Amino acid sequence: EVQLVESGGGLVQPGGSLRLSCAASGFTVSSNYMSWVRQAPGKGLEWVSVIYSGGSTYYADSVKGRFTISRDNSRNTLYLQMNSLRTEDTAVYYCARLVSYVTTKYFQHWGQGTLVTVSS
């Protein structure tokens, strides 16, 4: 059974840093596309970042240069390093496992989310 468990959220001051973790079971993180999606309180979904099985990474313009997606193959865990945090980064952050189909990729499995609050 595929499971994704996020951790690492919490309260951080503007300008601070936080690292989110997403522990995976039931599949191998390094062999899959993995992504982060966030949702600000009362708002819609926003795609944040993706890492390909080959290691390529892509980011939303709003986080480019501040956030870094990575993985630890030995721990089967996905990470999101968030630096220079802003109040507008306050959100629930979800990790997801993607499946590739023809030219598209879809978010088949999701974690439960972890809340990041950026506030002084």
Add this chain to the structure above:
Amino acid sequence: AIQMTQSPSSLSASVGDRVTITCRASQGINKDLGWYQQKPGKAPKLLIYAASSLESGVPSRFSGSGSGTDFTLTISSLQSDDFATYYCLQDYSYPWTFGQGTKVEIK
């Protein structure tokens, strides 16, 4: 970035109603679009991928259609479990973008 315009932003419907939600892309995205359902306090759930393919385990009352710029999610007969917010997501080009969501409420 490709803009995804979803409509309506909310709707009220009764059990048994046919419901249609649309998503329009600001440029052509072939069929690189998925539909997701989200209930309050929960993670999103995949319903449709590649614009029209039903995810395994999703009831057949859900269907998707479209290609290029115009896409539709249809619920043929609304059930009580379907009251939720629905999002489209394009993965044709980076940055991937979601529609703003459609909240389906009980009439």
